[in-house]
Amino acid sequence: MKNLEPLTLTNIDQTEEDKALQEKVISAGSIPNHIAIIMDGNGRWAEDKGNIRLFGHKAGVESVRDVTESCAQLGVKHLTLYAFSTENWNRPSAEINGLMKLLVNSLQNEAERLHKNNIKLVSIGQIDRLPDTCQSKLQEVIDLTKDNDRLELCLALSYSGRWDIIEAVKKVSKEVQNGNISPEDIDDELISAHLSTADIPDPDLIIRTSGEYRISNFLLWQLAYSELYITHTFWPDFRRDELYEAIFSYQKRDRRYGKVKNGYTKRLSQAVINKIIS
């Protein structure tokens, strides 16, 4: 069994029960290298309590902290959080405004803790569409944490999978136009290398909260072979215990990548094949 590497800060409030649970998760099977999460249901969580939607977004920050730190403790190396989509710009301006202010505040409040926990922050998406205050605070925390290597936390902000693919296609077209590559050189690897996630491996596990069975323009290319876990829990109620459930579920999956089950050895003679298909 792998040894748990305790985090200095989170360890202060980590219960013995949680430590034991994490040990169970680690010994139950492989830990996903990259988890991506569609953090959905903040608005409904707040409305169910008779509050306005922004309370849900605020409460969701607690889930981000808890899930991020437990991922770091478990040895997950990449965590990508879908925080704001391209389509979310179509929401009422008051909500967008609130979300952007919340982003600045959260980055401000969490920076030191992220850094002390050896977590590196990166982002993907149309960052230049964010208000200046968001862009500069984001850059500040990215710079602060750039040499950390325990967990890479990637925030998808003003992100959409189609945008990502369109940008990659533009870059590849320019390289063809400049004569650096020919159309025949275009393959899986080349496209992956031109996406905003070029330095990040594809997600092993994708979690969506709030019970919606859709991808909502998240990492369209990258999740070709990711395992899906959908829960009805709203994001502000999603904490580490449910993350462990998602990982337990992942550990039971048989990732076949289009092949037959691992260990399947039955051979068929040509005569048997002909008999079956005739």
Ligand code: IPE
């Ligand atoms: C997810 O929660 C957060 C963002 C998309 C910014 P929602 O705001 O979508 O909450 P619901 O899905 O309407 O409940």
Ligand code: IPE
């Ligand atoms: C997806 O949630 C985007 C984020 C979690 C940031 P949405 O609430 O925007 O997705 P739809 O509208 O339900 O598909």
Ligand code: MG
């Ligand atoms: Mg939603």
